[in-house]
Amino acid sequence: MTSGIGRELAVDAEVSRGEFTLRVNLAVAPGEVLGILGPNGSGKSTLLKAVAGLMPVSRGQILLDGQVVDDAATGEFLEAAERPVGFVFQNYRLFPHMSVLDNVAFAPRARGINRHEARATASDWLARLGLARFAGRRPADLSGGQAQRVALARALAGNPALLLLDEPLSALDARTRLDVQTELRRHLSDFGGPCLLVTHDPLEALVLADRLLVLEEGKIVQEGTPGAVARRPATEYVAKLVGLNLYAGDVDGPKVRLRNGGTFVVPDHGQHGEVLVALRPSAVVVSIEQPHTSARNSWPATIVGLTLLTDRVRIDLEGEPSALVDVTPSAVSELELTSGRKVWLTAKATDLEVYGADVLTGNGSLSSPDR
Amino acid sequence: MVSTLATPSRLSQRERLRRATKGGGSRSVPVPLLAPALISVAFLVLPLVGLILRAPWGDLWSIVRGSDASQALRLSLWTSTVATGVSLVIGVPLAWVLARTDFPGLRILRALVTLPLVLPPVVGGVALLLAFGRKGFVGQYLDQWFGITIPFSPAAVIMAETFVAMPFLIITVEGALRSADLGFEEAAATLGAGRMTVFRRITVPLVAPSLGAGAVLCWARALGEFGATITFAGSFPGRTQTMPIAVYYALETDPDAAVVLSLVLLLVSVTVLVTMRDKWLRGGSTQ
Numbered sequence: 137m138t139s140g141i142g143r144e145l146a147v148d149a150e151v152s153r154g155e156f157t158l159r160v161n162l163a164v165a166p167g168e169v170l171g172i173l174g175p176n177g178s179g180k181s182t183l184l185k186a187v188a189g190l191m192p193v194s195r196g197q198i199l200l201d202g203q204v205v206d207d208a209a210t211g212e213f214l215e216a217a218e219r220p221v222g223f224v225f226q227n228y229r230l231f232p233h234m235s236v237l238d239n240v241a242f243a244p245r246a247r248g249i250n251r252h253e254a255r256a257t258a259s260d261w262l263a264r265l266g267l268a269r270f271a272g273r274r275p276a277d278l279s280g281g282q283a284q285r286v287a288l289a290r291a292l293a294g295n296p297a298l299l300l301l302d303e304p305l306s307a308l309d310a311r312t313r314l315d316v317q318t319e320l321r322r323h324l325s326d327f328g329g330p331c332l333l334v335t336h337d338p339l340e341a342l343v344l345a346d347r348l349l350v351l352e353e354g355k356i357v358q359e360g361t362p363g364a365v366a367r368r369p370a371t372e373y374v375a376k377l378v379g380l381n382l383y384a385g386d387v388d389g390p391k392v393r394l395r396n397g398g399t400f401v402v403p404d405h406g407q408h409g410e411v412l413v414a415l416r417p418s419a420v421v422v423s424i425e426q427p428h429t430s431a432r433n434s435w436p437a438t439i440v441g442l443t444l445l446t447d448r449v450r451i452d453l454e455g456e457p458s459a460l461v462d463v464t465p466s467a468v469s470e471l472e473l474t475s476g477r478k479v480w481l482t483a484k485a486t487d488l489e490v491y492g493a494d495v496l497t498g499n500g501s502l503s504s505p506d507r
Numbered sequence: 508m509v510s511t512l513a514t515p516s517r518l519s520q521r522e523r524l525r526r527a528t529k530g531g532g533s534r535s536v537p538v539p540l541l542a543p544a545l546i547s548v549a550f551l552v553l554p555l556v557g558l559i560l561r562a563p564w565g566d567l568w569s570i571v572r573g574s575d576a577s578q579a580l581r582l583s584l585w586t587s588t589v590a591t592g593v594s595l596v597i598g599v600p601l602a603w604v605l606a607r608t609d610f611p612g613l614r615i616l617r618a619l620v621t622l623p624l625v626l627p628p629v630v631g632g633v634a635l636l637l638a639f640g641r642k643g644f645v646g647q648y649l650d651q652w653f654g655i656t657i658p659f660s661p662a663a664v665i666m667a668e669t670f671v672a673m674p675f676l677i678i679t680v681e682g683a684l685r686s687a688d689l690g691f692e693e694a695a696a697t698l699g700a701g702r703m704t705v706f707r708r709i710t711v712p713l714v715a716p717s718l719g720a721g722a723v724l725c726w727a728r729a730l731g732e733f734g735a736t737i738t739f740a741g742s743f744p745g746r747t748q749t750m751p752i753a754v755y756y757a758l759e760t761d762p763d764a765a766v767v768l769s770l771v772l773l774l775v776s777v778t779v780l781v782t783m784r785d786k787w788l789r790g791g792s793t794q
Contacts, residue, residue, distance in 0.1 A: 188697050216696040223697040229690045233712045242708075243698040294698055 149196030164330035171345025189216035222291030230275035243294030398456035579753035587729035606684035632738025663740035668729035679721030
């Protein structure tokens with residue numbers, strides 16, 4: 137087991153659901169927010185369900201504070217109702233037939249506290265989250281942001297040792313999301329236990345998480361601080377999320393020979409064998425004719441698509457290698473950049489981030505027996 | 508190229524507005540469908556019209572107050588209410604078991620539970636008699652050991668009504684439980700609620716509308732019960748003679764009373780329908 141000393145939550149398990157198998161090995165310290173990033177169907181929610189006890193593991197075990205809550209080998213399993221977990225669901229799942237106050241009082245009452253005291257506890261939580269004036273309302277009468285905060289209050293009112301958040305902000309519109317995000321950040325740092333935060337929004341992960349774990353197709357593909365993940369993505373999916381071009385290749389002297397065609401001259405990196413090269417779309421220069429500059433990398437490519445982002449245009453180019461390039465809207469019109477046009481791309485060697493292809497095991501080992 | 512175009516028909520302003528706001532094309536009914544539809548309306552409505560036309564409106568109150576009628580009405584009301592209560596207490600847990608658990612023989616159990624829906628009520632009455640009658644395989648022991656005789660008592664009325672009506676409640680509630688969002692129950696579990704707390708505080712309140720609908724349906728069915736009741740409980744005025752049975756006998760002896768009693772039952776049915784209009788009259792399923 138890798139449940140290090142002082143770790144509150146340790147998961148080293150497989151969870152099977154039909155054809156799909158999730159395989160994770162992770163540990164979250166008290167007070168730490170671990171962001172789980174991944175595309176739909178990567179197993180993010182399955183992980184939360186397993187930790188909450190809504191789904192048993194098929195192999196391995198889950199430990200909370202060193203105590204077994206689920207162990208496939210011995211068969212030990214602590215029912216969801218017995219686990220000290222606070223779960224904020226994606227669509228909040230506020231009980232529609234109860235007032236906000238009774239929703240928040242639900243956990244204390246379920247744990248045996250009488251109605252009066254449970255409501256007092258709930259009132260405290262509502263006040264702490266600035267929701268006191270909504271106590272009498274039904275969930276249906278709340279805005280998205282309010283419902284999100286009520287869901288958080290409800291989860292916290294049970295005094296959980298562990299907090300699980302499943303895409304807590306995905307149901308909100310863009311404006312509300314920013315407000316709630318800032319506030320959520322504050323509440324998460326107040327929370328003393330380990331916290332798992334599932335999201336597919338990289339910004340949310342960057343703002344809220346202390347550490348990131350990227351899941352793809354049921355496997356951990358990368359783990360590290362948000363900054364490291366954003367700078368050195370390990371997979372195409374992560375690169376796309378953080379808006380980088382990512383190339384896999386092999387070191388060949390001062391060059392990297394790319395898998396899908398093309399070669400980059402790169403800065404000194406001290407890597408051998410397989411490497412990944414990341415390149416910011418804004419670091420690539422587009423010219424109509426072959427440029428003669430000090431930049432070490434220059435190659436022809438054909439425009440296959442243009443997308444207007446808020447303040448710039450992202451050009452999709454095919455070549456060796458293919459790339460996404462950001463230019464200003466005025467450059468598009470001045471250079472007459474249209475689909476099908478052949479252009480030259482230039483990138484300075486110093487703008488290329490070169491790193492080993494095994495970044496995924498940044499600090500953990502995937503100790504599953506058959507890996 | 509368009510050579511000839513059919514002559515346009517006229518579209519009223521109202522129809523234009525309807526099509527513009529709700530979308531869709533023509534809603535006119537084809538003649539081959541219209542005639543049968545009208546016939547079926549006539550078939551369903553005319554008997555009720557007959558009932559209303561034939562009613563002795565002048566003597567209405569005195570007949571209702573007449574001893575037999577009011578006795579039968581009172582008996583019917585309280586027995587079907589008790590039958591509904593019994594169905595709620597023992598039927599809802601069964602609905603939960605059918606909807607939420609899985610064990611060998613579950614499908615057979617469900618078939619058995621819904622059998623009374625299609626079984627002729629008289630057969631139900633005979634079956635009840637054979638089981639709980641004085642010589643029935645359960646009834647004989649009740650008689651020997653406890654001195655309890657069920658047949659031809661108000662208890663028999665309630666049992667007959669429950670037997671016939673409870674499946675309506677069970678299938679209504681089971682359907683609702685099946686389609687209920689389990690997410691709320693999961694949420695309750697993560698908040699520390701055990702299975703029974705989840706059932707009491709989440710599951711039941713969330714299916715309350717269907718529970719109400721099922722109970723009303725069950726009650727209405729119990730109120731109208733005839734075949735099983737007359738077979739198992741007989742027809743003793745004041746003791747086991749319920750409204751439908753009273754109507755049946757009154758038709759021979761006092762046709763006016765039969766009409767009045769029928770009107771009362773019609774009134775009750777209409778009331779039920781109005782109460783349930785949100786559930787049923789909006790079209791679509793009964794869920």
